[in-house]
Amino acid sequence: MLNKFTKSSKPASYIELDMMLNDARREERRGRADLMVSRLNILASKIRRDELTHVEAAELLYQEAEKLQAQIEEAH
Template identity: 60%
Template sequence: MRNIETRITKTGPDDAGLNQLLTDARMEERRGRADLMAARLDSLAAHIVSRQLNHTEAAELLRQEAVKIQNEAQEIH
């Protein structure tokens, strides 16, 4: 099943409508990524608190998460 959304875009000599559509899509993607990152950080904070990790263990957990994020970024490109 695919999500299909039809939009009427005003195009003209300067294609301002298309540029605005692209700008809106980029902003929506940024918002989505920010929400995801906030959720990941909240999850890490909860894990650190619930396990009562010391500063060294918390730093290692953050490093592991950074590696996961880097790997995900490489898979996208």
Template identity: 45%
Template sequence: MKLRNIEKRKTQVGADDAGLNSLLTAARMEERRGRADVMAARLEKLAVFITQGGLNGTEAAELLRVEAVIIVNEAQEIH
């Protein structure tokens, strides 16, 4: 015998939710700004490494590929 406890609810979105939606939008934008700052810092670090190390185009491209793999792996750990 299977016991089921299924309760269906409909969520209404109305004028009262405008403040909540505004807060969520602001939080999302702040998160995006934070991620952009982190990415800019990473790119700057790579640029310095390439310049100071005197890497040629092929070496710089390989460094960028390695960094891309690191970023993808980090993103997968988040989800």
């Protein structure tokens, strides 16, 4: 049986809903990117301020990666 609403003949309400969902997804991605930029700037500032060695800076990055991984696991 053919679907009554093919991609080219979707009612306007479905198209509007699809556009709203895409906008929400883009906004969510933008928010996550902004958060990541902020976290990276904080880490860079700490590395410079505290004059961390390359080993200490790497450890700080590993710790941040572990935090992010824990957040991902909590979300799922």
